[in-house]
Amino acid sequence: MIRKISLPFFSFVILLFFSMTACSVPPKAPLAEVPKATGPTVTVMTYNVENLFDLKDDPKKADETFLPIELKKSEAHQVKCQKIAKKFWRDQCLHWNWNKEALDLKMDRLAKVVRQVNEGKGPDLLFLQEVENKDVLKDWNTRYLKDLGYSQVGLIEGSDLRGIDVAFLSRLPIKGTPQLHKIPFKNIKQSQKQDTRGILQVSFQLPDDQTLTVFVVHFPAPFHPAQLRA
Structure with missing residues (x-):
């Protein structure tokens, strides 16, 4: 608006x-x-x-979906993602690669x-x-x-x-x-x-x-x- x-x-x-x-x-x-x-x-x-x-994991926030893929390989991360009830959101948490390239592209478009x-x-x-x-x-x-x-x-x-x-x-x-x-x-x-x-x-x-x-x-x-x- x-x-x-x-x-x-x-x-x-x-x-x-x-x-x-x-x-x-x-x-x-x-x-x-x-x-x-x-x-x-x-x-x-x-x-x-x-x-x-951003690209950082903030322990005080549920920001697990928006992290680079290399930070999503730990067992602790995957356990958090598996607790998400909706499959679409769970898959995003597990597999999305929110890296610098993705963030830069989003910022540019915004x-x-x-x-x-x-x-x-x-x-x-x-x-x-x-x-x-x-x-x-x-x-x-x-x-x-x-x-x-x-x-x-x-x-x-x-x-x-x-x-x-x-x-x-x-x-x-x-x-x-x-x-x-x-x-x-x-x-x-x-x-x-x-x-x-x-x-x-x-x-x-x-x-x-x-x-x-x-x-x-x-x-x-x-x-x-x-x-x-x-």
Whole structure:
């Protein structure tokens, strides 16, 4: 989803949760012309990047599927994979080769989608779902989006079992400290609570000095209880 917000206006609160896909790709912006958010409009985009994982095994996360094949040969790894009930996901855990080549290809394709926005300059504010950690986000921004001028990189680790989080890249300066709000679910099993994400709240200073406050969310898939998606 993409929005252009005209200025001047009062402070806004925006709830972002959609995904975006696209096709043709404009060329990269020249390094001498790094885009800046100067008004009279600000472009906002939200994008589910679908499992942007690094290549490391994080013992605190269920990231077994997204590892290089050489790290999947141990008995301990195979035991973890065999506990996955759904065969398709179990086979991914056992056999997918999430190596540098695969990660680089994914990052390149994601960057091409971002560059379709705003005449090749990308949005001023980019909100993301399904990012494993801040390191992989910084890596993507540095290697594939550097010329787009995203000076602000944000992600707060949540409690999702797989470790996928919501995040943002921004040309606009941040106001205050971003917060991750955990949702106080009631009458929900602990195992189900681990399969959801908090709500990321972050405020930005607009070119006209007003404040834009955004709540970035990533609702669980439809097969989860409706209460987790409300």
